[in-house]
Amino acid sequence: MQRIRSVKGQSRKARPGAESKVLRVDTMNQAVVRMQYAVRGLVPTTAEAIQEELRKGAHGRSYDEVLFCNIGNPQSVGQKPLSYYREVLALADCPWLLEKEETLKLFSKDAIDRARLLTSYMAGGTGAYSHSQGILQIRQAVAEFIQARDGYPSDPNDIFLTNGASSAIQMVLTALIASRKDAILIPIPQYPIYSALISLLRGQQIGYQLDEEAQWGLDMDEMKKQLDDARQKGLNPRGLVVINPGNPVGNVLSYDDLKSLVQFCKREGLMLLADEVYQENVYGSxxxxxxxxxxxxxxxxxxxxxxxxxxxxxxxxxxxxxxRGGYMEMCGVDPDVMAHVLKLASSQLCSNLNGQIMVDLCLHPPKPGEHSFASWKEERDKIFDGLKRKSKMVYDSLNAIEGVSCQPLEGAMYAFPKIELPRKAIEAAEEKGYTPDTFYALSLLDYTGICAVPGSGFGQKDGTYHIRLTFLPDEDKLEKAMSTFAEHHKHFMQQYS
Amino acid sequence: MQRIRSVKGQSRKARPGAESKVLRVDTMNQAVVRMQYAVRGLVPTTAEAIQEELRKGAHGRSYDEVLFCNIGNPQSVGQKPLSYYREVLALADCPWLLEKEETLKLFSKDAIDRARLLTSYMAGGTGAYSHSQGILQIRQAVAEFIQARDGYPSDPNDIFLTNGASSAIQMVLTALIASRKDAILIPIPQYPIYSALISLLRGQQIGYQLDEEAQWGLDMDEMKKQLDDARQKGLNPRGLVVINPGNPVGNVLSYDDLKSLVQFCKREGLMLLADEVYQENVYGSxxxxxxxxxxxxxxxxxxxxxxxxxxxxxxxxxxxxxxRGGYMEMCGVDPDVMAHVLKLASSQLCSNLNGQIMVDLCLHPPKPGEHSFASWKEERDKIFDGLKRKSKMVYDSLNAIEGVSCQPLEGAMYAFPKIELPRKAIEAAEEKGYTPDTFYALSLLDYTGICAVPGSGFGQKDGTYHIRLTFLPDEDKLEKAMSTFAEHHKHFMQQYS
Structure with missing residues (x-):
């Protein structure tokens, strides 16, 4: 049986024995080969192998489980689903339950009402394709959420419901990148879906470095310089990505930063892509x-x-x-272009209906006075307060380690500490063919069972080294992990200094 | 407020007033502009407008609702979901119900057991990202299904669970099309996702005509001729698509046809893409x-x-x-290539978990002896027998009309009748800037409320005209529709002969 090999270290040459294949690494789409996607790269793959080892027992390691801090996947590390949302989902999938008396013994009254309302929007229930932009009434609900949030109107025709934000990002970049010279400005560090898709779509990425010392704020001079350099090289910058709150850096941008950014994009003729998936994850002032x-x-x-x-x-x-629920709002986009984006969405028919319903639910949770409000709020506050405490704890723990520094964690669900690596460690990494931060992350994983992603997967200033770790796991586990993190760091420094 | 315009008749020139836009029809990705996707094109858009008109009342039309026969969307036109599947989905979303006594009053015992088993596979339940290929145990279940079906082993590592078949098709074509000369052979007529994605990925499509008079069978000489022609033009054919049972033509290929096809692909060095999404929809011998x-x-x-x-x-x-559930099995594909396809899947994290569970359910329905078997079988047989009767009824009705002919409907859920159009109709169509089949489909829609898709959206032999209609609606409605179809045809012929 053939097994899928790790992408790491893969050359563009076909392996011996593959000569007879139609599809080989050297004959396949080279944009796919070049594309990199770190969040599920070498360190997580190694972590899965260790997890397997641990499961088999008799491993001789000092830990019993891998702590997956590599990916923002809250429910995989113990976060509980909000039960009201799940009740509505279940009832929308089994609409016959809405008419049964016993249903009230298992489901809350307002979940039943909500499911009844939602299914009334769907001619064929959750089992039919919807409009390719998504169910109209849910897009209306999204527009209402946006209007309430911003104080400005939003048009349901500007909203696309999508399989997570990822597929929305792919659609927009697909429309925007028209030639190999078309370039997109992305923050450094960035969330690697941007670099991956730009590479897949054969566009060019222009990194603009965030200012680590200024809490990962924007540096407009740096941005202008990068843009001008790119133009001088003959590139055609067309769009700019901002991630706020920041992934991987956990910052929240100020009003002034955002204003400068918008003015910059207008002046320079750039479409602005705003990744705001962490808008609810704000812990600071x-x-x-x-x-x-x-x-x-x-x-x-x-x-x-x-x-x-x-x-x-x-x-x-x-x-x-x-x-896999998500949406995008396209403001000020030419209607002819919108029609083509809709066509692009149509070719995948529609996004999944459970995801569409979840968008509706999480933008419009139970209101005060409604039956489920109290329990929803209790569950919600428990998660939020936990995230807030953990952000502080991780920040404090990291900064207490010599040679490790972390900017305030004001938003999102990640820490992106800077690790000062000794020259001997950098040389050892080079010898093994790893970037120094990958080398460090592999060592951390091996010693502690903590799975983090090397900063090079997100981009970082030359000569600096970071890792990204989520602060999603249970508080007890995370606290223990921060302590073994510190132990490992001490051990690592002793080994390589 | 801006409104999304119809794509139809759109030129590549930007509209007046769009000059200041970054993203315009003339500056956006031209592969997106060129891409066509008929299933949700002009006729369905017009149908939606008529539906809206009907809803408002006082319309003066002879029908009260549009019959959407344009898309294989069974539950949107009255097909009931199989309740066992929905029960399991609901319970997997609300795992706390599995432990409650009252649950047995609303859900069947084996659905509870099945949900318990399924959730045991998922560390974070239905709310967590899974492995990017999909949950291992569900891939194992897919492999078991394939093995039982074919009598040959299948490897779970070769399976990818995807958001419908569409996203699987997109992944494979993305890997396969490496340059503008790379070409894919597709049947004519075809399901337009193939032409759309080949166009989007800037590859070339080579159509091989199915033989209408031979029940839309394969013509290997024709296929060889098309392939040789393409090579002479300097194209590099890399893959061949077969759709069996056929969409839009409703045929089922014979063993001999499939064998010739496989041998042809091996001889000619083509990867074979087998679209078998209608494998359960077989009504003939x-x-x-x-x-x-x-x-x-x-x-x-x-x-x-x-x-x-x-x-x-x-x-x-x-x-x-x-x-949006689906899967692909990749057999004989180079492991290095598989690793890159997995990376491509990773960039979208994973397919939605409800879709993954549905794959498991519909490949492994309740077995004889299990609590839900009888009710599941009753529901299933009702749907299947209905489809079978409707395929026969539609076939008979269409062939009873002079100037309309339809091949036996042995599989899938569509009829693709050939319509002989009089010269005057063709001229009238040209005058209005429509293809003759679009002109006919618009006339049919206007007169009867039946929404069908013009054959030109799928491809058809020059000088022949077809439409595709699903036979999914309720039998009563469909029977009535076939009668108004005949009336319209008579009316149309009187008008244009």
Whole structure:
């Protein structure tokens, strides 16, 4: 039986014996070969192998399980689903239950009402394809959420319900990248779906470095410089990605930063792509402000400004990753272009209906006075307060380690500490053919069972080394992990200094 | 407010007023602009407008509702979901119900057991990302299904669970099309996702005409001729698509046809893509035979043969389109290539978990002796027998009309009748800027409320005209529709002869 090999270290040459194949590494789409996607790369793959080893027992390791901090997958590490949402989903899938008396013994009254309302929107229930943009009434609900959030109107015709934010991002980049010279500005560090898709679509990425010392804030001079350099090289910059709250860096951008950014994009003729999937994950004093609000605040001159904003059911407090629910709002986009994007969506028929329903639910949770409000709020607060405490604990623990520094964790669900690596460690890494941060992350994994992602997967300033870890696991486990993290760091430094 | 315009008749020129936009029809990805997708094109869009008109009342039309026969969306036109599947889905979403006594009053015992088993596979339940290929145990269940069906082993590592078959098709074509000269052979007529994605990926399509008079069978000489022509033009044919049972033509290929096809692909160095999403929809005497079985029957010389087969939860008797569940099996594909395809899947994290569960359910329905078997079988037989009767009724009705002919409907859920159009109709169509079949389909829609898709959206022999209609609606409605279809045809012929 053939087994899938790890992508790591794979050359573009076909393996011996593959000569007779139609599809080989050297004859397949080279954009796919070149594409990199770190979140599920070498370190997580190694972690899965260790997990398997641990499962078999008699492993001689000092830990009993791998702590998967590599991916923002809350429910895989113990976060509970919000039960009201799940009740509505279940009832929408079994509409015959809505008419039975016994249902009230297992489901809350308002979940039944909500499911009844939702299914009334769907001619064929959850088993039929919807409109390719998504169910109209759910898009209306999204528009209402946006309007309530920003204080400015939103049009359901501008909303696309999608399989997570990922597929929305892919659609927009597919429309935007028209030639090999078309370039997209992305933050460094960034979430690697951007670099991966730009590479897949044969566009060019232009990194703009976030200012680590300024809490990963924007540096507009740096951005302008990168843009000008790219133009001088003959590239055609067309779009700019901002991730706020930040993944992987956990920052929240200020109003002034966002305003400068929007003005910059308008001046420079760039479409702005705002990844706002962590808008609910804000733990510090700085509030989340949507780019849409900043654009509208800027007045009629910006009515035509081209902005696409992404949101998801996978993050926030909901954490429903497996649902693959999400949406994008396309503001100021030419109607002819919108028609082509709709056609692109149509070719995949529609996004999954459970995901669409989850979008509706997490943007419009139970309201005060409704039957499930109290239990929903209790569950929700428990998750949110836990995330907030953990963000603080991880921040404090990391900064207490010599040679490790971490900016305030104001948003999202990640820490992106800088690790000062000794020269001997860097040489040892080179010898093994790893980047120094991969070498460090592999050592951390081996010693502690903590699975983190090397900073090089997200991009980082030359000569600096980071890792990304989520602060999603249970508080007890995470606290213990921070202590073994510190032990490993000491051990590592002793070994390589 | 901007409104999305219809794609129809759209030129590549930007509309007046769009000059200031970054993203315009003339600056966006032209592969997206060129891409066509008929199933949700002009006729369905017009149908939606008429539906809206009907809803408002006082319309003066002879019908009260549009009969959407344009898309294989069973549950949107009255097909009931199979309740056992939905029970399991609901319980997997609300695992706390599994422990409650009252649950037995609303859910069947074996659905509870099945949900308990399924959730035991999922560390984070339905709310967590799974492995990017899909949950291992569900892939094992898929492999068992394939093995039982074909009598040959299947490897779970060769299976990818995907958001419907569409996203699987997109992944494979993305890997396969490496340059503008790379070409894929597709049947004519075909399901337009193939032409759409080949166009989007900037590859070339080579149509091989199915032989209408031979029940839409394969014509190997024609196929060889098309292939040679393409090579002479400097194209590099890399893959061949077969759709069996056929969409849009409703045929089922014979063992001999499939064998010739596999041998042809091996001889010519083509990867074979087998779209088998209608494998359960077989109504005639000819059984469905998977390409995988034919390949394995051919013995060790074909062990290395590169075959990707697609299946889906959207069709069959299940008809769970909104679930976006599906899988592909990649046989004989180079392991290095598999690793890159897995990376491609990873960039979208994973397919939705409800869709993954639905794959498991519809491949392994309740067995004889299990609590839900009788009710499941009753529901299933009702749907299947209905489809079978309707296929016969539609076939008979269409062939009873002078100037309309339809090949036997042995599989899938569509009729693709040939319509002989008088010269005056063709001229009238040209005058209005429509293809003759679009003109006919629009006239049919206007007169009867039946929404069908013009054959030109699927491809057809020059000088022939077809439409595709599903036979999914309720029998009563469909019977009435066939009668108004005949009336319209008579009316149309009187008008244009």
């Amino acid at each position: 700085r509030p989340f402000i949507s780019v849409k609000k900043v654009v509208r605040d800027l007045g009629p001159d910006y009515d035509d400004f081209e902005l696409v904003s992404f949101h998801s059911t996978s993050k926030g407090i909901t954490g429903e990753c497996g649902r | 000819r059984p469905f035979i998977s390409v995988k079985k034919v390949v394995r029957d051919l013995g060790p010389d074909y062990d290395d043969f590169e075959l990707v087969s697609f299946h889906s939860t959207s069709k069959g008797i299940t008809g769970e389109c909104g679930r």
